[in-house]
């Protein structure tokens with residue numbers, strides 16, 4: 217036990233000293249901010265001090281640090297003994313650093329791998345040396361309750377002796393285990409004390425290039441993306457503003473769920489949105505009056521609810537897949553080229569100067585070359601503006617050369633007259649260039665079958681083109697756009713007008729990125745400065761396969777190919793118990809997706825999942841109610857009853873509401889996750905976690921890749937318990953093959 221640790225007394229003494237320093241800081245800070253002031257600068261300083269005070273009083277005093285690193289620097293042989301905490305603490309009188317912030321450069325030593333030869337970066341400088349000690353502390357109310365030593369994994373790496381391969385590879389760090397085993401209230405929380413080396417690499421990755429993370433369910437993708445924001449804000453305050461950070465997540469409920477952890481990480485003023493909410497705001501000014509955008513959930517209802525028209529499903533899938541594809545992006549680029557080639561005559565520009573009867577000419581080659589080469593990098597409309605300016609300069613040049621030759625000196629009035637004449641000539645000349653407007657252009661491309669066939673690559677079938685044009689025409693006839701039209705329309709706006717730089721983000725996180733289309737991600741990337749993007753997701757959880765990403769190469773090769781994107785994979789899973797992950801992995805095994813690796817759970821055991829198959833629905837409702845009562849009595853706080861569709865959720869709610877008090881039915885319009893006992897469709901559970909998950913009607917998931925992914929998502933949500941139910945009858949093939957020793961048949 218850690219109280220027996222040989223250095224326990226020294227460490228407790230160090231902690232007592234630190235708390236004494238904190239106490240005197242608290243007294244000083246209270247004193248400093250006591251008096252109100254009208255001075256703006258003092259107000260700002262006081263605001264910062266008040267924040268610091270709040271931290272010290274609420275958390276700093278209780279647990280000022282969680283780790284220690286001893287680092288012997290090469291060459292100078294100077295030993296740094298660094299205590300690391302959630303926030304840095306500096307003595308106000310001497311400015312000595314008492315506790316180092318986890319985001320500071322030197323703190324990276326605490327998180328990086330097990331090798332003793334270590335380094336950290338200080339700006340451009342690399343500081344090398346040897347880590348002689350890594351130590352973790354557990355503490356409560358100012359008392360050390362545990363000391364864990366070791367170069368994290370090195371000393372505590374253990375063979376599990378478990379027969380399964382993925383477990384044999386598993387390891388557990390004792391301090392991490394202690395943290396994971398603490399009562400879990402299923403809220404997302406900060407993990408600064410237990411960030412693992414591979415997660416640390418992502419958090420501290422270079423800021424000016426896109427990073428793409430493929431991570432299994434529960435591998436901490438959401439958590440580390442938010443820690444990365446905190447890291448960037450701390451280290452790049454001069455060039456990045458948290459107000460200009462954006463977090464995209466799949467639905468509003470998920471956003472409120474993650475927003476709880478943001479203030480803990482010191483990033484409370486970042487923007488958060490779903491892609492559609494953000495993009496619809498940008499697209500609305502481009503639409504004709506009265507046009508509406510249909511609900512982004514429409515396809516989900518079409519694909520997951522029972523009794524839908526198969527032909528419509530097929531046509532919708534073809535249409536939406538195309539609208540989200542990079543093929544569609546290429547079509548839009550091609551459209552601009554097509555307009556330039558076929559609708560711009562590139563006539564020569566000539567005019568006569570009446571005073572001397574001289575005819576000035578700018579050749580069509582000069583105009584073509586300027587437009588097609590010199591200004592090729594600009595959006596279409598800006599190219600026209602630049603061309604006009606360029607032509608004016610050229611005319612002026614010719615005119616003044618001519619006047620010089622004839623030794624004519626124009627007075628002010630003459631110059632103004634000439635200027636007016638030039639403008640009139642240019643006004644007329646520029647009408648030979650079609651004026652493009654994003655909405656009209658998009659409508660033309662997406663509804664004209666003949667034109668689309670011309671623009672698209674030969675690999676795209678006529679059926680797809682027909683489906684896209686035919687169904688888009690019907691939709692547009694009702695003055696409606698669908699959510700999947702937004703990205704192509706914004707992309708087109710970008711190549712016609714350019715994007716408003718004032719709206720650009722300093723950094724963007726895209727969570728559950730596999731559910732956005734490649735084109736949607738391309739649009740987000742256009743709105744992000746220096747392509748500073750953190751994109752995290754899991755292909756195995758891609759339940760919007762009618763538009764989502766199927767392979768990360770679509771991004772790394774298709775969008776970021778020239779930007780040296782970094783690609784990371786995470787296979788260690790921290791959320792669920794080993795028993796739950798073994799069952800969930802069985803579902804993935806059934807569909808064998810090319811890019812997926814099975815999750816390796818960290819060593820945390822729990823009860824085996826339970827399979828329940830009562831004979832009737834009435835018996836099922838009774839069984840579920842009894843289980844909910846018993847789990848609640850055990851102290852579990854969040855219990856999700858999960859169905860495949862929203863229709864099934866409504867039925868379950870009706871069947872259970874009388875016997876489960878406080879039961880809440882959740883649909884996609886709900887913005888808040890209320891906690892407690894909830895009923896919801898599987899697609900809404902994405903990204904969330906619960907103490908207990910009760911899956912209803914597991915037989916309703918068929919063998920398709922899509923259903924398997926949905927079932928996998930739902931099965932990987934529980935932290936502690938998983939119950940799978942079906943009313944006696946056929947079992948889904950996805951679970952039929954599951955070895956019976958992996959679950960308990962109730």
Ligand SMILES: Nc1ncnc2c1ncn2[C@@H]1O[C@H](COP(=O)(O)OP(=O)(O)OP(=O)(O)O)[C@@H](O)[C@H]1O
Pocket residue numbers: 392395396403404405407410411412415431432433434435436437438439440754757790791902903904905932
């Ligand atoms: N290093 C860590 N130390 C302690 N807990 C961790 C660590 N990494 C992740 N976790 C915990 O694992 C759980 C899952 O994290 P998170 O929701 O961020 O994963 P995810 O990869 O986004 O999951 P999913 O894709 O399944 O939605 C959370 O409870 C988180 O606190």
